[in-house]
Amino acid sequence: MRLEQLQAFLAIAETGSFQGAARKCGVTQSTISRQIQALEGDLGLELFHRTSQAKLTLAGERLLPRARKICQEWQTATQEITDLVAGKQPELCIAVIHSLCAYYLPPVLQKFCHDYPDIQLRVTSLGSDRALKVLKDGLVDMAIVMNNRFLTVGKEIVVETLYDEPIEVLMAANHPLAQNERVPWQELIRYPQVVFKDGYGMQRLVQDRFERLQATLQAVLEVNTLDAFRGVVRQGELVALLPHSALVEARKDPTLAVRPLACNGGVPDNSALTRRVVMVTTQDRLQIPPIQHFWQLVRENIPPQVSLERSAC
Structure with missing residues (x-):
């Protein structure tokens, strides 16, 4: 028939x-x-x-x-x-990690809404692993996340690197580690930490670095928002390892201190601790005009100019 x-x-x-x-x-x-x-x-x-x-x-x-x-x-x-194909779709769904959603993405969102006023833009703040899963499940059109090479493989997947940024230490202003210009790893590992919940790329990154240092990560508390990190660390005892872009508000807060890490002396390759932020979608979605336009806007407006100086190493 x-x-x-x-x-x-x-x-x-x-x-x-x-x-x-x-x-x-x-x-x-x-x-x-x-x-x-x-x-x-x-x-x-x-x-x-x-x-x-x-x-x-x-x-x-x-x-x-x-x-x-x-x-x-x-x-x-x-x-x-x-x-x-003509760009007439009711909505565009994006999954984004918290730090970009809070600080770097708003100008892109505003520009897109101006260019496509008839499309409902839906932005969800998720951890990297969860964001990539909902992308693969077809629940969102694009994800902007911390790179996970195990979750971004496949012929249909398109990945574009946005930027690399250093991981820094967040602490209370009166914390003992705040006396350091750069925090030595041998000092950092002595203090309990607040970390991202399971499913967030940062938790995996930090845990991997501690394993390479053959040190135990004293993760005494798990949270999943930047406000929670600042609130908990402000109490004085706990510290947190967070990416540069997640510490915008903390740098303005006199009750908090942000310090870069010193040399990774215990790590064989002596590499700095950084994370890579990528933009991910699928080949078929990238052919759709609104998605293609949003992709281009992100490319033009992000990354922020983050310095990766490693002079102390």
Whole structure:
């Protein structure tokens, strides 16, 4: 059964003749006849009484509402795809890590809403692993996250690096570590820490560094918002390792202190502790004009110019 056969069937039912159906469909009468014969062959029953006027048989009457529904669904589907290619979509869904959502993304959001006022922009703040999962599940159109090479593989996945940024230490202003210009790792590992919850790339990054140092991470508290990090650390005992972009507000707070890390003396390759922020979508989505436009806006407006000086090492 083919769509044009159903369309021919409907045209005959509406016009009452094979000749009228041919004019309606813009084909020859013999073409209409062949399509109906093929359809009847598939079904095993005649659909029309061949008289002076084509009248539906019982089988034809049963098929009529179903054929209308199938053809209407096809018309709706093709129109939706046409609208999609033309950039006419009801919403654009983005999953973003907290630090970008709070500080660097708002100008991009404002620009996009100005350029596409008819599209509802939906932004969800999620941890990196969760954001990549909902992208793969088709629940969002794009994710801006900390890179996870295990979750960004696949021919359909498009990944663009936005920037690398250093990880720094957040502490209370009166914390003993605040006396250091750069915090030595051998000192840092002595203090209990507040960390991101499981499923956040930062937790995995910090845990991996402590394992490479052959040190125990004293993770006594897990939170998932930047406000919570600042509030807990402000109490005086706990410290936190956070990316540069997550510490914008903390740098303005006189009750808090932010310090860069010193050399990673215990790490074999002596590398600095940094995270990579990437933009991720799929090949098919990147062909859709609004998604393509948002991708370009992010590329043009992010990254912030973050210094990765390692002079102390």
